[in-house]
Amino acid sequence: MARIRDIAARAGVSEAAVSIYLRDNDTRRVGGERKRKIDEAIRELEYRPNTFARALSRAKSFTIGVLVPYEGPVFRSSFLNEIVSGLQTRLFRNGYSLAFPPASGVRSPVVLKNQLDHASGFDGYVLFGTRFCSRGDMEENAAMLERVGIPFVMANMPELTPSVNQVILREGPKANPIRYLLDLGHRRIALMAGREESPDSLEGIDQAAETCGQYHVELAAEDILFGDYELSIARSAMLTRLARGSDLTAVYCLSDTMAMGVYEALSEANLDVPSDVSVIGRNDSFFARLLTPPLTTVQRPLYEAGSQCAEVLLRAMESGRSGMKVYLDGSLLVRGSTAVPSER
């Protein structure tokens, strides 16, 4: 591997000259003839500046750590992947690399601590909430990062401490799926939440309960199901619920993936969507419109959330600002999986 010293020697100039020319091709610090010599040496030796040496001496690494405090394959979640896509596109444009430090440990703050041990010296972080992160975990995580003192932004979490930069996906006024079901005439609605401790699920339950309350409809405890954001678990949860009596006429699922599990369960129970039971999903994953029937879903701007994370982070890195909050609203896409309730 050629070093800057080799280039300098071959071109007959000082290392400083090479370094400065590399940073700015138009510098007047280096004369024309010498520039040509340097260029030539670089080409001949296929010189590439060492990333780590450069980061160390510049005190700027052009590396953003993506922190998903969860042991297990990250890239399997189409939800996260969509956000990361937006993040990547925006950050690449500014020349930043994305680094995923190794995850190990069980409790989320422990995993994060381990990840930070491999991510010291980075320019910024994007912290993702996962279904294994309770609100307390995330507060602990955020506090840890604040002590580190490097700019960061949180994705995929309901609003937290005011000092934290966050991009927040919220249902928004145009998207209330429970209200939509109630307006259609449904009175016995189930909520397929994710994981009991997850802030997203808790928020979903609160909102559903509140909306039901406005219609003087009860959201019964037995109608709050937990599908762990996974297809097969949602399927079992739904099956279990159906075994207790099929008086439900609608289900709102906090992810399209879980909605697919609900489709499966309903089909096994010989219940038709939507004539027996209406189903609503969330995210508008690419497969949603291709299901039979096409899934009514709460579209959420995930890619946009990713690029907003990048935007906030870039701003935080250049100005040191914190406490920025960006809110992104969802919207309801009505397709074929919802209908007025029929008497059975």
Next chain:
Amino acid sequence: MARIRDIAARAGVSEAAVSIYLRDNDTRRVGGERKRKIDEAIRELEYRPNTFARALSRAKSFTIGVLVPYEGPVFRSSFLNEIVSGLQTRLFRNGYSLAFPPASGVRSPVVLKNQLDHASGFDGYVLFGTRFCSRGDMEENAAMLERVGIPFVMANMPELTPSVNQVILREGPKANPIRYLLDLGHRRIALMAGREESPDSLEGIDQAAETCGQYHVELAAEDILFGDYELSIARSAMLTRLARGSDLTAVYCLSDTMAMGVYEALSEANLDVPSDVSVIGRNDSFFARLLTPPLTTVQRPLYEAGSQCAEVLLRAMESGRSGMKVYLDGSLLVRGSTAVPSER
């Protein structure tokens, strides 16, 4: 940000002592009382060794560059994501980080060159072929990496230069989908390939033609379609083909995603799957079994391919070996989208 110097000062020991203790807690180089002091200082100052300084002086970064020479969101491909998941899991276990250097440029070797400028000093690379990489591109890419002199492994490419480490997904003896269709009695079969120049598509075409040949069936040029590995493009390509006459009785698609596009096209043409046209996909993506009808598909061990990439790379990094080739076979999962051809 605390440095090793701060820890040394606070604990009243030399920097060397801290560094050595950090590397090996059981060292006898540092006495018990001093160890305690160091621990305390580390905890109080929440010290984390600087990744870049450490990489530089150790000449070992514990960073693997994931090179996808393609400008555009990488994490949107569920195909790549599944491979990367396997890679990540195995590499994390050994304490490696995954780094995605920024992509810019149009031609694949140009993108790769740019990426390498941001990835110098890494311990190893995983190079992915994309649908925009011709065989010539990939040979150029491989040659470039060989000149860099750092261990690397290629994923998602048919067999290339012997010197290159590769994990190769091949159809394998148990998976020949064209033969399966022929055995069912189909005689007019279309192939939904990806992109004209992509080696994967070329290989798929060769194999399909060869198998057809064995049955004295012609794979007509007009029955070789290009769906660019995308749903909507596959849909249009299929629609265009159907407009020329619907004498086809079967389609093999080089990805499940394209198979979904074919489903759409067939449904728009009022053709039933499988009674009018049989459809086979590839990859066994998670949604394949949930389509209506459930998709017959060539299951390929993508996650396993990812962990094999990691395995090969780890071996290459410790031994310098090259020219390793790992072959992984697919297998045909027969579900509801295939049947014997009916006369129409």
Next chain:
DNA sequence: CTGAAAGCGCTTACAG
């Protein structure tokens, strides 16, 4: 316009 020197935060022989 140019080079010699010090420094970034670590680690690794080396001498005791």
Next chain:
DNA sequence: CTGAAAGCGCTTACAG
């Protein structure tokens, strides 16, 4: 068992 010193490959004042 311990510390002082040199070095990893860059960059950045500094002096000319």
